[in-house]
């Protein structure tokens with residue numbers, strides 16, 4: 001590898017052009033700063049499988065996926081789980097199912113109660129309002145004209161209509177707007193889709209500023225480390241086409257490399273657990289033991305239902321269009337389950353069955369098991385050790401068991417059984433006993449793709465950033481992405497990551 005050559009300069013450098021980074025870059029440019037945005041993946045071209053909401057399954061393990069694998073999961077039969085993450089301008093918003101969920105108000109009130117002023121639901125709700133442009137005539141959301149188009153009020157596929165009816169027959173209330181007053185019940189999803197095309201923050205926030213004075217986007221550039229002068233972060237070093245390059249920031253560097261990328265870059269730069277870093281021969285810049293810890297995620301277990309009738313294809317809409325929020329115990333204050341449904345049978349490799357069917361994915365969204373991301377060595381080519389410790393807390397197994405039982409009830413309800421000749425294939429008899437069900441859960445659990453929490457915001461010794469997202473122990477450096485969540489939100493994490501980015505830009509442009 002050659003010595004650093006090309007040098008870039010800007011007021012602010014943002015690392016990662018994903019859901020959050022695209023927003024930070026745009027808002028800072030609008031506020032008058034010059035911005036350099038550095039992204040590992042490609043930009044400047046459209047990918048048909050990204051644009052088409054029905055083709056997201058083609059993107060896994062493609063060049064647009066970082067394709068992470070966990071270490072063998074002790075409590076999931078030793079399996080290594082695939083964690084897809086977007087690697088392109090648009091980040092994981094390119095790979096995701098486009099589902100738009102703000103989260104539960106209690107999530108944000110809890111963040112604030114942990115010593116993070118400015119993050120209550122009352123604080124963040126107006127931020128969501130100004131992000132969204134709701135493509136529907138829903139009166140309660142009138143006046144929302146933000147950059148990000150949210151599709152609601154579309155005609156769902158017949159299979160999803162039946163699943164929603166079956167859930168109601170199983171006792172769940174219909175909720176027309178889970179982003180409204182209450183999350184509970186079964187709903188049709190809201191999507192970041194515009195005119196039948198995926199609509200990412202790169203489309204909404206970045207596309208309009210490409211070529212603008214003061215804005216530089218560098219793609220194909222894998223950031224290796226941050227550059228420091230004393231305690232101050234002054235720039236970023238990356239590799240592009242085998243050449244090391246660097247950029248210098250006059251004001252600040254913002255890490256928006258996501259819940260896996262941001263802690264990795266911090267650790268490679270000497271910001272992390274001092275003993276761990278020293279064991280890899282990395283000079284310690286700041287001893288922040290919380291970097292990479294508190295890895296939180298959501299988890300899914302499939303309930304696969306074959307249908308005697310073919311499922312008609314959905315055009316311009318994802319295969320998932322309905323979901324529900326529910327509680328594994330009625331006395332829980334907030335839903336801990338979020339099963340989501342697909343109008344296709346999502347067989348695991350060892351499963352077999354007919355081509356027509358639906359999948360009711362039993363989902364856990366308030367997990368007790370937390371994990372850790374570590375380096376395996378000092379070089380950027382040394383793979384990360386990603387250990388979510390899935391199902392290490394038994395409470396997660398019992399909550400998922402309740403979710404599976406609920407999905408089985410829905411599968412057996414008349415709207416599916418009678419209208420579609422539906423019958424449950426998996427877990428089927430594998431879950432006749434509680435032990436059998438628990439074993440099935442450990443055999444089939446997969447990520448719901450909501451990794452977060454690895455650069456946690458807070459005030460204690462394990463906190464990585466403060467309530468204004470500044471990295472503790474150094475200057476000129478913030479983190480703005482899903483990694484700063486103290487606890488993962490109740491629901492999908494794209495909307496919260498985008499809200500976090502808006503808040504970060506606010507902190508940077510409106511200093512106290």
Ligand SMILES: Cc1cc2nc3c(=O)[nH]c(=O)nc-3n(C[C@H](O)[C@H](O)[C@H](O)COP(=O)(O)OP(=O)(O)OC[C@H]3O[C@@H](n4cnc5c(N)ncnc54)[C@H](O)[C@@H]3O)c2cc1C
Pocket residue numbers: 015016017018019020021038039040041084085086087088089090091092093095096097098099100101221222223224256257258259261262265448449450451480481482483492493494495497
């Ligand atoms: C398959 C899948 C399905 C999902 N479905 C949904 C859904 O339907 N709804 C929902 O709300 N959420 C969903 N999510 C989660 C959601 O997309 C993420 O929570 C959100 O995109 C996180 O945003 P972020 O900005 O934190 O990270 P990202 O969007 O992942 O952005 C990080 C960016 O940083 C870049 N980067 C990382 N490391 C480096 C480096 N060293 N150098 C340079 N660049 C780097 C990456 O390439 C990427 O572009 C899904 C995620 C996946 C993967």
